[in-house]
Amino acid sequence: MNRTPPQHWQLADAAATRALGRELAARLLAARTPGTGGAPPALMLQGDLGAGKTCLVQGIAAALGISEPITSPTFALAQHYGGALADGTATALVHLDLYRLEQPAAAEELFAQEEEEAAELGALLAVEWSGRLGALPPEAWLLELELADPTDPEVGRNATLHTPGGPGDLSEPG
Template identity: 40%
Template structure:
């Protein structure tokens, strides 16, 4: 959750964060940290069955889970980038739809090292390549 809080301080309106990791790797926990850092007061739950939920905060946070989506039409029906145009979009299992996301986005990969530790890898694309990611990696 601490990584999510720190990452939230670097986010701008319109940013897209695609989150990858095995089941139980901490994707929703990372989004909860983003939410806390963005001033969201509501508890964050996985949107696996509702697909997408938007939370108000300093910047709105749209949290999506695309694990069950199979076609471009299903992705387009969600209108993910439009839903988050004035806020931040965080997508669990997001690399499955990466080709349909804006060129500028951040991929966060979570790998379970043990019950208490996760390896967090950041993969910047577009303008993220020149942003202050070293602050998050400290």
């Protein structure tokens, strides 16, 4: 599958990271296959500890009208949240963290289960530590986060998004 040229952001702080999460949530919802009401493409997150993956998911949750606190599901592996948009449309988020699953087979099994659940719910699926999977789904969006200065986490982050193209892609600023 052809991917669009990557998009790049410099994120000054946690607020900017959450703002990018809100923007991505809107784009992912817009990327649903028209007329199906199904789940949007999965958002695969990669980055070292402290790179801002959970912070970004907090922004996604805010855009989905989810009021529950969003924390990393490192020990639970997966968290499910429900919310509603301003117009009353129900939303859902499945937040997955593969950090503790060092074997690709275990990560792939959990991902397949949660991907199916997200599809049934029409939920947005955000996957932290997606590099634990043997391969990423071709229709998934990949966001790489890294500290701008690894010696100073307060300096900010760099984000790079890779999308497969099609509806809702970020090849043009929105």
